[in-house]
Amino acid sequence: MSLFRNMATIGLTSVLAAGLAACGSNSEKESSASASASNDHAASSSASSSPAEKIKITMWSQFSDPNSKDGGFIGFFKALEATKAQFPNVEIEHTGLEGESYKTKIKTASAADQLPDIFFSWGGGFAQPFVAGNRLLALDDLVQDGTKDKLVPGTTDNFTFDGKLYGLPTNIATANLYVNKELFESAGAPLPTTWDELVAAINALKAKNITPIALGAKDRWPAMFWNSILDIRMGGTAAVNAALNKTGSFDIPEFQEAARKYKELFDMKAFGENPIGTSYDDSINMFLTGKAAMLYMGAWVNGQINAEDSQVKGKVDVVKFPSIPGGKGNVDEWHGGSGETFFINAKVDHKDTVWAVYKFFMETMAKEVFIAGSGSSAWKGDMGDTSKVDPLAIKIGELSASATGFSYWWDQMLNGNDTESMFTSLMSLTGGKLAPEQFNKELQKKLNSGK
């Protein structure tokens, strides 16, 4: 039996040794990688005579599916390819992950200080912890190379913290009221320009058994869009932004009236029978299949509306959200703005190369996303051939050209904690558990307590 014992010992030892060896080789690899990285750096800074050495840039984004029809995705992947072609010496390693899981991924990576060189993010409250944690590279010095003059004014507000700029904008996204002209005609209702006309249209459409407005409140943020635009019409973007920045109040008479109007829409079944059980995707399908006559949504749906297989292709128009009599906001104030960006890791190697790549990429993406029909460019300059741009996108561009104010998505403006509190209160209001006036009081108490 001692033979067995010996064998067991030998076996175990070899397993352990293999494990140790694996650890050893791992760390060896790492050190060699960092060595080559520093070589890279030396090469790129001293002389560009050795183009054989490629600089590797890691990039994360929420754009996961290259075959998506969403304009944002199309624009991103076109810009990525263009950037790869523009900088043959740079190897861009892109990782895409969609939606909520992407947010989790960058938060986890940030906690472990393992963020990539360039990563997609939202501005406002979402980015706040990254700034506070010193994870982001400030761009103030870098944009002095003429980049700053190329940007549409006001588009960097959501990426500026304590006077420092951390990200360049790509596009200006607006939420727009899409109307199905065919359904409006069959109901005999004119396209709404005022609140009363909107209510009349809702009643006329309901009489024809058409769901007046498609809304996927199950995903919460589509419901938030309605609350925001009503607040904007009643109180104006300045008041809304002040409340979101904690310099104003959510509990003012204008917003209370907006909350009552919000409730009124649900009570009159303007969103159909089961808006709270309907997801965003379901609501888009309702609109695309001609079951619902209106949709208040961001410009990213343009592509889907005018896609080849869409049943409402060519039947949809876009209008400014109706004005509300007695409201302080006017029809030229918009829900939306520029709030999506890419940030550069504060600890990035090859800062100059990354900046050149980043700059080129952002400008290209701005144009490509515009050409794909999902939002105007936040970069000035020639857009190239716009003949193939989606007619809805052009119309939105025309409508919003006279914009006097923007108020961005609340769930990006607010920090994570406030966002969840806001959604909880909003869904209580939507579900009828909270009266409109209580809703405003609760928002003020939870989000701006002590103010």
Place this chain on the structure above:
Amino acid sequence: MQQVFSNKKAIAVFVLPTLILFVAVGFVPIVQSFYYSLLDWDGIGTGHFVGFKFYKDVFVDDTYGIQFVNSIWNTLYLALLSVMIQIPFAFFVALVLARGVKGERFYRTLFFIPVTISSSVIGLMFLQILNPNYGVLNTMLEQVGLGSWRHDWLVEEKTALSSIFLPAVWQWVGYYMLLMYAAIKGISEEMLEAAKIDGASGWRATISIIVPSVAPIIKVCIVFAVIGSLKFFDLTFIMTKGAPQPVTDVPSTLMYNSIFRRNMYGYGSIMAVFMVIECLLAYFALQWLFRTREEGVGR
């Protein structure tokens, strides 16, 4: 062989790999979570040590209106459903199958299928079934003339919680069935035949012979079901994410929410710590319950 196992060093060497793995992926994170629960940390920057400051807030003050205590009751309700419906039903199915029925293997596989399907698929499937606009359930009710019974199942407060928990109960019936089926199959035929000769058959044999024989497995099933209920996460997360707040919230979804959405790593870690302690306590309570029962029966 015996020489190997009588050698303490050899035992240590054999146990070590598993022990290291267990400590690294099981024990260390728990201790870490406890440490994090003492921090005021957004999960991104650096945290500040605040001690037990937030503990009271989670359970009593509830500054952010998260209603954690309510979510604990929700999981206890699920545990009750599991023990009262799931396990008796699984036992019944196991009994019928094990005592011989035509197509035994077919039914055994059939009941086990939900266990092999991932929870995400089951969640999405039930989302479709319960969809208020085009779901099978509402459509069927309409077709048979019960249109007034239609509900927005996952939205209305009365039906939301059960609409998540019943699929969860259904999903795991097959698992417990299989465990108990194997145990019942393991009972020796002689014992049952002897009972038959003594005049005990059918119901009497089930109560007096089969249940006591498979009691250890039933206990294991109950422990699994209760612990599984207390840390329930997947279907809630996929189907409602707690909406309508706080009706369908469970501790683990609130923990996820606190950490990843509200950026309150410390606050969420308190919930994690609570769940560890809760599950341990539940385990010991069940053990104690089984033991006192056994002693009671023995006397």
